[in-house]
Every structure is written in C-alpha cells, then in structure tokens.
Amino acid sequence: MTPTSAATASDPTSTAAPIVLAGATGALGLLIAHALRQRGATVRALVRPLATTGAEAASLRLQGAEIVAVEYDDAAALIRACEGAACVVSALSGLREVIVEAQSRLLDAAVAAGVPRFIPSDYSADFTRLPEGSNRNFDLRREFARRLDKAPIQATSVLNGMFTDLLKGQAPVILTGPRRVVYWGSPDQPLDFTTMVNTAEYTAAAALDPTTPRYLRVAGEVASIRGLQAAARAATGQEFKLLRAGSLGVLAGLIKVTKTVAPARHEVFPPWQGMQYLHNMLSGQAKLAEPLDNDRYPGIRWTQVREVLAGRD
Ligand SMILES: NC(=O)c1ccc[n+]([C@@H]2O[C@H](COP(=O)([O-])OP(=O)(O)OC[C@H]3O[C@@H](n4cnc5c(N)ncnc54)[C@H](OP(=O)(O)O)[C@@H]3O)[C@@H](O)[C@H]2O)c1
Numbered sequence: 571m572t573p574t575s576a577a578t579a580s581d582p583t584s585t586a587a588p589i590v591l592a593g594a595t596g597a598l599g600l601l602i603a604h605a606l607r608q609r610g611a612t613v614r615a616l617v618r619p620l621a622t623t624g625a626e627a628a629s630l631r632l633q634g635a636e637i638v639a640v641e642y643d644d645a646a647a648l649i650r651a652c653e654g655a656a657c658v659v660s661a662l663s664g665l666r667e668v669i670v671e672a673q674s675r676l677l678d679a680a681v682a683a684g685v686p687r688f689i690p691s692d693y694s695a696d697f698t699r700l701p702e703g704s705n706r707n708f709d710l711r712r713e714f715a716r717r718l719d720k721a722p723i724q725a726t727s728v729l730n731g732m733f734t735d736l737l738k739g740q741a742p743v744i745l746t747g748p749r750r751v752v753y754w755g756s757p758d759q760p761l762d763f764t765t766m767v768n769t770a771e772y773t774a775a776a777a778l779d780p781t782t783p784r785y786l787r788v789a790g791e792v793a794s795i796r797g798l799q800a801a802a803r804a805a806t807g808q809e810f811k812l813l814r815a816g817s818l819g820v821l822a823g824l825i826k827v828t829k830t831v832a833p834a835r836h837e838v839f840p841p842w843q844g845m846q847y848l849h850n851m852l853s854g855q856a857k858l859a860e861p862l863d864n865d866r867y868p869g870i871r872w873t874q875v876r877e878v879l880a881g882r883d
Contacts, residue, residue: 588612589777590652592676593661593691594635595626601770602661602777607633609774616640616651616676642672648679655680657687657777664838669710674717681723689777690718692727693769695762695847695856696787704855705846707838719784726782729858730769731762731789732851734878737798741844744802744879750813751802753795754821755852757812761798762789762851762858765873775867787858790872798875805879821849 589606593599594615606613613635617627622639630637638651652658658680662668673690680688690711697708698715718725737744744751764772768790776782793801795812802810815821825845834840850856864872 586612587654587656588614588636590614590616590655590658590680590685591635591661592616592658592673593663594630595621595624596661596663598663598693598766598770599661600626600629601766602659602773603630603635604633605771605774606777607635609778611774611778612636614638614651614655616648618642642675645675645679645682648675649682652676652679652683652685655683655685656780657689658685659689659773659777660691661693661773662691665707665836666710669707670714670717673714677718677721677723681721685723687724687726687777687780687782688718688721689726689728689773690714693730693773695731695851696729696858697850697856698785700850700855705850706843707847708850708856724780724782725784726776727785728769728773728776729785729787730764730772731858732764732847733769734763734765734790734873734875737763737875738878740839741848743795743848744798744810745813746802746806749802749808749810751795751799751810752813752815753852754814754816754848755818757795757799757814759852759854760792760794760857762792763875764788764790765878768870768873771870772867775870779867786863786866788862788864789858791875792862793875801874801876801879804876818849818853821845821852825849 589611591603591613594603595617603613615630615635615637617637617639619639622637627637640647640651660673692711697711700708702709772788776786799810825842829842
C-alpha cells in the first residue's frame with residue numbers, strides 16, 4: 571500500500587506539523603533527521619542540555635532542525651516540546667533508564683500534548699515472539715511496548731533486523747583476515763539485514779505517514795550464512811570458507827560463560843548481548859515475518875550486503 575498522504579522525496583511539501591525527534595544527536599538519530607529534512611519535514615530535535623553545544627547539534631542546526639534542550643525528567647518541558655507535533659520519533663539508546671523510563675516519560679508527554687503518533691526506538695530484529703531472558707535489550711523493548719500498547723496514541727515500530735553496517739566490524743561473523751564466515755546452527759537460516767541509512771530513510775517516511783500499522787518490517791537484504799559467504803566473495807573477489815563453531819546449544823553455553831566472565835552490565839551492547847542477538851537471528855526466532863513492507867514507500871534504494879562489505883554503502 572502506498573499512502574497518498576505521506577510525503578515523498580519528490581514532494582517535499584509535507585505536513586507543516588513538526589516531527590519531534592528524540593535521540594537526534596545519536597548515530598541513527600542524525601540519519602533520521604537528515605532523511606526527514608530531505609522529505610521536507612519540519613524537525614524538532616530534543617537534545618539534552620549538555621549535548622546542545624556539540625558537533626551533532628551543530629549539524630542538526632545546519633540541516634534546518636530546531637533544537638530544543640530538554641531533560642527527560644522535566645515533564646512540563648517535555649510536554650511543551652511535543653506540542654503541535656504530528657509524530658514523536660524516538661532514536662534513544664540505552665538500558666532500562668532510557669528504553670523504559672525516559673521513553674515512558676516521552677510517551678506520557680506525547681499523549682499529554684495530544685500528539686497522534688509515536689515511533690519507539692526499536693529498529694531491530696523481531697523481538698515480539700522471543701522468550702523472556704533470551705536477549706536483555708529485547709526484554710526492555712517488549713516491556714516498553716506493553717506500556718505503549720496501553721497508551722491512547724497510534725504506535726508504529728520499525729523492525730529492520732541487524733544493521734548491515736555491523737558486518738564490517740562489530741558483528742564478528744565475516745572474518746576478512748582468515749577469510750571465514752563463522753556461524754552456529756544452520757548455514758541456511760534466512761537472516762535480515764538493513765543499513766542504518768535505509769532504516770533512517772524508511773523511518774522518516776513512516777513518521778510522515780499517518781496510516782502506518784503497529785509494526786513495519788523491512789530488510790535491505792535477507793541472506794543466509796551461505797548468502798553472506800557469497801556476498802563476501804562478490805565484495806572482495808576472494809573465497810571465504812564457512813566455519814561452523816557448533817550448534818545453537820553451544821552458542822547458548824558460550825553466552826552464559828561470557829556473561830559470567832565479562833558481565834559489563836552497564837554497557838548497552840556488551841559482547842554477550844551481541845551473541846544473544848546472533849542466537850535470536852540464527853535460531854530463526856527473531857526472523858521478520860514475510861511479506862516485508864519494503865515497498866510501502868517508493869524511492870528507497872535498498873543497499874545490499876555485498877555493497878556494504880565492498881565499502882560502497
Ligand atoms: N538493529 C541493529 O543492529 C542496531 C544496532 C545498533 C543500534 N540499534 C538501535 O538504534 C537505536 C539508536 O541507536 P544509536 O546507535 O543511534 O544510539 P547512539 O548513537 O548511542 O545515540 C543515542 C541517543 O540517545 C540519547 N541518550 C543516551 N542516553 C540517554 C539518556 N539517559 N537520556 C536521554 N537520552 C539519552 C543520546 O543523547 P545525547 O546526545 O544527549 O547523549 C543520543 O542522542 C537504538 O534503539 C539502538 O538499540 C540497532
């Protein structure tokens with residue numbers, strides 16, 4: 571479905587009501603702000619006072635976003651910041667105090683200000699069907715989702731799988747040195763990947779579309795481990811071998827050990843949480859249900875894994 575009321579890149583005359591963007595100084599937030607401005611949206615960026623003088627805030631101002639300094643424990647200021655908005659988009663990142671607590675205060679403010687729509691900071695694999703405890707960060711998202719679903723506001727989550735960008739570093743799956751693709755379980759399990767830029771472009775389009783459903787599921791590419799192997803070969807011109815490190819049970823054991831020896835509980839993405847993410851994907855439990863919603867907004871060119879690996883993203 572292509573909603574007629576959504577703004578597009580060729581029609582920058584979007585709604586005059588601003589889109590409120592929380593977490594606008596973050597990596598994804600900056601990209602969402604850019605994509606919103608490209609679509610002609612008015613962007614009101616909520617930034618904590620300390621960050622208003624940083625380079626990211628300067629970049630937001632240059633792009634034409636309005637910067638509003640807010641503390642997330644100042645309910646009155648949050649309500650004022652949300653007034654008149656068409657949608658509140660969250661790109662906050664953190665643990666309970668951010669994903670559940672700060673986002674809940676933002677949600678309360680959006681409702682109090684009469685904002686019709688809210689997009690939470692989900693941007694992930696499909697956490698909706700995962701068992702409690704299988705991924706600490708996803709437990710927090712489901713907890714916030716339960717609050718969001720009770721609130722008198724239209725909610726839409728963008729689910730995009732893993733950021734493809736992570737395959738170039740943070741996610742140790744494609745090892746360019748020894749030319750191996752490491753995995754647990756089956757090499758044929760389909761996995762969802764979307765670049766940060768594509769996720770931001772899609773989120774901006776969704777923010778400007780008053781007809782979105784509760785969940786939008788997108789993937790720039792659905793690739794199995796064998797697909798990643800082919801992408802690595804296409805990107806580098808070199809052969810990559812598969813390296814099966816064990817069953818999913820072995821990975822689960824490894825997660826327990828890593829969590830014990832390197833708990834790093836205050837880090838948002840400690841190594842064991844990345845491993846939980848991999849387990850969720852490789853088990854198929856966090857696979858995005860198809861058909862995907864990629865075609866909802868025309869004009870988004872979905873970047874492929876091989877392009878990211880080749881540095882052409
Ligand atoms: N699917 C994936 O593979 C994947 C990978 C990475 C991230 N993500 C998700 O993408 C979203 C954005 O992540 P990101 O990497 O762009 O995050 P980021 O760069 O770390 O940015 C985080 C933003 O949250 C704000 N923030 C942090 N702590 C806060 C607090 N206590 N109170 C209020 N604001 C706070 C920061 O504001 P200040 O500037 O004021 O500090 C910043 O704007 C998150 O939902 C994250 O989990 C998904």
